Amino acid sequence: MSSQDGMTCYFSDLEPIFQHADKDQASRRLIIGMLHVTNKISQKRLTEVFGVHRNTVSSTSAQFRAKGMASFFEKKRVEAAQF
Numbered sequence: 001m002s003s004q005d006g007m008t009c010y011f012s013d014l015e016p017i018f019q020h021a022d023k024d025q026a027s028r029r030l031i032i033g034m035l036h037v038t039n040k041i042s043q044k045r046l047t048e049v050f051g052v053h054r055n056t057v058s059s060t061s062a063q064f065r066a067k068g069m070a071s072f073f074e075k076k077r078v079e080a081a082q083f
Contacts, residue, residue, distance in 0.1 A: 001049065012040060030072040033060030 002009045009019045010031055018034075020027035032050055035041045036057055041049070043057045050056075063071055 010035075026072045029056075029060045030064070030069060032057055033062075033064035033072075034069075036061040037064050 002011070003022055006022050007019055008022050008028070009016050011017065018027075018031050020031075028050075032046055032052065036043060036046055043054055046052070046057045047054050
């Protein structure tokens, strides 16, 4: 993982595999889930590298498996309170 000029780039065997803006949290969550689901990096190592709780790794992995990549970029629906 490398961050330069406001962009974060992820590498596998010295080859870039994914890039996103530093502030793009949806892409960051996507890459965490994707790296875990594809068995590229263990859950423990992801928590160390990304500084996230293991539950974050579990939830992003489950989301990736169940709903795919697009789900990380869907707008959240806010339900209006009913009185």
